[in-house]
Amino acid sequence: MEQATTNAKHDEPNTKQKTENGFVQTGQPNDAMKVITVMTRKGGAGKTTLVQALISAALKDGKRILALDADPQQGLHRWLKPLSEAEPLIISRQLEYAADLERWTEEAYEAGSVDLVFVDTQGAAGEWADELAAHSDFLVVPMKMADKDLSITTDTFNWYVGLRERVDDPDLLPTLRILMADVPRDMNATQKKIEMLAIERFPVMNNYFMHRKQHLDADTNGFLHVQAEEKRTGRFGLGRTHAKHFDEAVEEALDILAEITGDE
Ligand SMILES: Nc1ncnc2c1ncn2[C@@H]1O[C@H](COP(=O)(O)OP(=O)(O)O)[C@@H](O)[C@H]1O
Ligand SMILES: [Mg+2]
Secondary structure (H helix, E strand, C coil): CHHHHHHHHHCHHHHHCECCCCCECCCCCCCCCEEEEECCCCCCCCHHHHHHHHHHHHHHCCCCEEEEECCCCCHHHHHHHHHHHCCCCEEEEECCCCCHHHHHHHHHHHHCCCCEEEEECCCCCCCHHHHHHHCCCEEEEEECCCHHHHHHHHHHHHHHHHHHHHCCCHHHCCEEEEEEEEECCCCCHHHHHHHHHHHHHCCECCCCEECCHHHHHHHHHCCHHHHHHHHHHCCCCHHHHHHHHHHHHHHHHHHHHHHHHCCC
């Protein structure tokens, strides 16, 4: 009896047991978990920058995150790996095979300790895209305001339209939305024209992902919200002005995230 009691106490951290891939077991699946996949056939469209910003915003919001990098170049994972070591809310992994997404999301869902899964992808077409779409809740396609981006976004959008026709039950597919990305504060006439055409052709999100140099800074130095905090508590008066810009970038990403998941 004595022994059993001791064991029971000792076993208490059992609730903290982890799954094969390192998710904390809560004992209850998380029905609210959402899988957000960022994709476009266009390279350099702002996919990785967007995922980085969304992750910073979600972390600031206290969300538990699984970040999966399906791009062989591993830009996201390279950035996130050292950062995630000091951040218990986030797990970063490479997603070598698109077919693994189902297994990963299933495991995270069952463990119940992940709120948001972000999947970053490569700027190319491939059958892997069908596979990722099949196991995502939302597809986000960032598009910069240039002619080439408009034309390649059209290809990506047509892929999605074709996919809806190919599958048995299109209602099971994630929604796909276009996000205007790297948008300059003052658009020139050409950019305005591209914006207009995009709105005519695609389901464009209300929120835009604006061009901000804070994203370049975050790419070098780490999470946006941590940069903001460091600037705020820094010794120099100017730091507070800088912090404000990082705060704004986080706010923008939070708005985008809310629009993606429909939590506005
Ligand atoms: N919102 C933004 N503000 C500033 N720079 C951006 C923004 N979005 C993208 N960029 C820049 O555009 C380039 C390509 O972005 P990246 O995220 O690497 O694209 P992708 O992952 O689609 O290949 C990078 O130099 C990045 O810093
Ligand atoms: Mg990328």
